[in-house]
Amino acid sequence: MSDKQNPYSAPDTGHVWDDTLRELTNQPPRWWMLGFYASLALVVVYVIIYPAIPLVSSHTKGLLDWTSIKEYKEDLAVIEEKRAEFERPLQEMSAAAILADDNLADYVQRSAKVLFGDNCAACHGIEGQGNQGYPVLNDNDWLYGGTIQAIEQSITTGRNGMMPAHPLSEAELNRLADAIIAGNPASEPLFGFPPEGKGCAACHGTDGKGMHALGAANLTDPIWRFVAADQRESVKHTIQHGVNVPGNSQSRNAVMPQFGGGKLSDTEIRKLAVYVHKLGGGQ
Ligand code: HEC
Ligand code: HEC
Structure with missing residues (x-):
């Protein structure tokens, strides 16, 4: 142990390293301690108002009755309601009527990209640009015709030149x-x-x-x-x-598979017909 005196006011804990480094019993500053106690109090507040403690088959609910899943579902419901404005008429309208309605056609053009990506892009390319052995869909050169009816027919029954x-x-x-x-x-x-x-x-x-x-x-x-x-x-x-x-x-x-007969719904097929028509080459 060092024989040098502790020059600080706080008492020594008695731990000294390397003859020079002493551990003192200084208290943390007051502001820090206040923050520490405030955070403890906040934990209690959180446990009371939010879901916190897991139980056997559920959990404490908290006074606010909030969960992130619930918030997500509420937000989703708002979006679904906005979509329903467009989706409802799509159920009954023909592809040609959808195409003639600028608002609806615009909605389909933006929302059917995923549908096209999932079902068509593997053969026709993500932009409808075609692939080796698979025809281009975004130009105005058509094997079976580029009218909305012909495109819908191609998708519904498939094609087989x-x-x-x-x-x-x-x-x-x-x-x-x-x-x-x-x-x-x-x-x-x-x-x-x-x-x-x-x-x-x-x-x-x-x-x-x-x-x-x-x-x-x-x-x-x-x-x-x-x-x-x-x-x-x-x-x-x-x-x-x-x-x-x-x-x-x-x-x-040269086989274009059939998407009618249950593979896709009629509404999905109409959406895809409008989507393909609007890729650029529709007639
Ligand atoms: C397995 C590959 C494959 C998939 C998947 C596929 N197609 Fe095709 N599609 C073809 C082939 C091959 C042809 C050309 C048929 C022929 O030459 O007779 C074709 C032709 C077409 C045509 C007619 C083009 C023209 O020039 O008249 C349209 C429209 C079309 N496909 C749309 C779609 C849509 C929309 C989807 C997604 C729902 C889709 N295809 C999925 C292979 C595919
Ligand atoms: C029974 C109808 C039929 C007859 C007869 C026919 N074709 Fe075709 N031909 C087609 C069809 C349908 C296609 C397109 C195939 C596809 O993509 O599905 C085609 C495609 C082609 C292509 C490919 C074009 C390209 O862009 O790659 C050539 C070349 C062609 N035909 C030449 C001829 C010639 C030359 C004759 C006469 C000796 C002939 N065809 C007779 C139906 C016919």
């Missing part, structure tokens, strides 16, 4: 592919009807601009349903092996 395989000679495939890549299939006699032609025009139209009723693609524009690095080879492949031809593993696969 059919094009038969055309086992043609290499020379014939080249002639058709060249005319299509050039954007003018109608100029190629093989495109037309027999005896000279192979009957492509029956589905793709005599002008080659496609046919919505059959989902037959427009062959005069540079927008490709089946995109490939070598687009000319891709076109030849499609002609030779067709689309969705049963039993032909080389055939293009």
